[in-house]
Amino acid sequence: MSSDAGQQHPLGIYYKVWILLFVVSFFSYMVDYLEFQGALRWTLVLLFMVIKAGFIIAIFMHVVWERMALALTILGPPVVLLLLIGLMAVEGNYTEEARFNYMGHDRDAVALTPADLHGGEHGGEEEAH
Amino acid sequence: MSEAAVAANSPAEGMDGLVDDWSADKQAYHVPWGKAMMWLFLVSDTFIFSCFLVGYLNVRMTTTEPWPVQSEIFALSFGGAPIPLILIAIMTFVLITSSGTMAMAVNYGYRRDKTKTFWLICATALFGAMFVGMQVFEWSKLIGDEGVRPWGNPFGAAQFGSIFFMVTGFHGLHVTCGVIYLMWVALRVKRGYYDDKGFEIVEIAGLYWHFVDLVWVFIFAFFYLL
Numbered sequence: 643m644s645s646d647a648g649q650q651h652p653l654g655i656y657y658k659v660w661i662l663l664f665v666v667s668f669f670s671y672m673v674d675y676l677e678f679q680g681a682l683r684w685t686l687v688l689l690f691m692v693i694k695a696g697f698i699i700a701i702f703m704h705v706v707w708e709r710m711a712l713a714l715t716i717l718g719p720p721v722v723l724l725l726l727i728g729l730m731a732v733e734g735n736y737t738e739e740a741r742f743n744y745m746g747h748d749r750d751a752v753a754l755t756p757a758d759l760h761g762g763e764h765g766g767e768e769e770a771h
Numbered sequence: 772m773s774e775a776a777v778a779a780n781s782p783a784e785g786m787d788g789l790v791d792d793w794s795a796d797k798q799a800y801h802v803p804w805g806k807a808m809m810w811l812f813l814v815s816d817t818f819i820f821s822c823f824l825v826g827y828l829n830v831r832m833t834t835t836e837p838w839p840v841q842s843e844i845f846a847l848s849f850g851g852a853p854i855p856l857i858l859i860a861i862m863t864f865v866l867i868t869s870s871g872t873m874a875m876a877v878n879y880g881y882r883r884d885k886t887k888t889f890w891l892i893c894a895t896a897l898f899g900a901m902f903v904g905m906q907v908f909e910w911s912k913l914i915g916d917e918g919v920r921p922w923g924n925p926f927g928a929a930q931f932g933s934i935f936f937m938v939t940g941f942h943g944l945h946v947t948c949g950v951i952y953l954m955w956v957a958l959r960v961k962r963g964y965y966d967d968k969g970f971e972i973v974e975i976a977g978l979y980w981h982f983v984d985l986v987w988v989f990i991f992a993f994f995y996l997l
Contacts, residue, residue: 648971650881660871667867671860674842674996684997691992695985702874702981704974710785711792712800716810723821730825734832747835753927755843756917 649704659701666690803971806978813982816945820986823938824993830930839926841995844917845909859995862905863987869898870984873953873977880973885960888973892957895980899950906943910936938990945983952976 670690673683700706705713741747782801783791792799800807831838846853876891913919913935917926921933956976959965965972 648881648969649974650878653875653878656871656874656878660867660874663867663870664864667860667863670992670996671856671863674856677842687992687996691988694988698870698981698985698988702870703978703985709782709792709801710789712802712807712810714789715800716814719814720817720821723818723825726821726825727828730829731832734829737833738835741833741835745835749835751835751837751927753837753839754925755840756846756926757843759917759925 649707651704651707655701659697662697663694666693670694803969803975805975806971809975809978813978816982820938820941820989823934823941824989827934827938827993830934831928834928834930836928838928839924839931844913844919844926845995856995858905858909859991862902862909863991865898865902865905866984866987869895869902870981872898873980877974877977880960880965880970883970885963888970889957889961892953892960892973892976896950896953896957899946899953899980899983903943903946903950906939906946910939935994938994942983942986942990945986949980949983952979 667690670687673686673690678686699717705716708716742749782788792801842855843853845857845859846855847858848854872891873895876888876895879887879891918924919926919932919935921936923929924932953976956972960970960973
């Protein structure tokens with residue numbers, strides 16, 4: 643009965659969103675490739691992430707065309723996760739500061755990279771095989 | 772009676788529609804039940820992945836060991852100097868490609884073009900299998916060449932390994948299940964199983980597949996880029 647009345651839309655909008663996802667993914671890769679750091683990196687990565695997620699949910703998953711009852715069922719509950727993220731960020735920050743201040747951990751420690759461990763500048767030669 | 776019948780035939784939109792849909796002893800969602808159930812599953816799955824990612828946030832904030840530099844660890848060399856994060860970028864593009872072919876499959880499904888639907892679902896499953904293959908390569912490189920373990924690694928914070936294997940492993944499991952699910956749906960489309968039942972099943976399978984792509988968007992941003 644409802645099979646032909648389902649979510650059917652012109653193909654053009656899918657092509658446009660598809661291309662957009664490619665372009666935005668390329669941008670987020672360039673954020674890493676061009677070694678943007680700090681607040682700029684965070685802003686760009688999160689912005690591109692939200693754009694991609696938004697278009698996938700809205701267009702590919704058809705939520706923009708769904709009735710409000712279903713759309714709110716889908717999008718409403720995950721909003722409480724923002725509270726969880728906020729709480730865990732505050733708590734995590736407190737724990738880290740306590741460890742630095744009272745347990746003598748090194749604030750300036752730097753992570754090693756494959757190049758450090760495998761010797762020389764070409765960390766990649768073993769990885770090619 | 773007749774008023775109610777008219778109202779049920781042309782439900783209101785927006786806020787009025789929201790109130791209408793919830794305010795009577797009747798069907799709340801005007802979609803096939805399979806689609807409503809798939810959405811219910813996906814919302815619950817959202818919470819599982821969110822728990823993993825919030826756990827990652829907390830662990831990464833609290834550890835005083837330096838966090839390993841993902842850009843260097845996931846670099847890959849094609850003969851020359853290692854290109855940072857290139858494998859992950861390719862995996863991202865493969866998954867987006869599969870999402871596009873899936874959206875096409877849903878569209879041709881509703882147009883009742885079975886041949887195109889079948890081949891587009893097959894293409895989606897193939898890209899999904901490629902993604903899993905690259906993930907296997909990535910895991911084996913990290914475990915074999917770099918010595919990353921769930922309990923420690925040579926680069927920095929020990930939690931890097933546990934988070935990496937848990938989050939990408941759970942996502943990879945979803946992709947693997949999705950490939951099997953899609954092949955099953957594709958075969959049934961080809962055999963004409965949905966000719967009378969309707970092709971909503973392609974859209975429902977598509978929802979699952981787009982969700983897997985959606986989760987990867989967040990993993991790509993939080994785990995690999997930040």
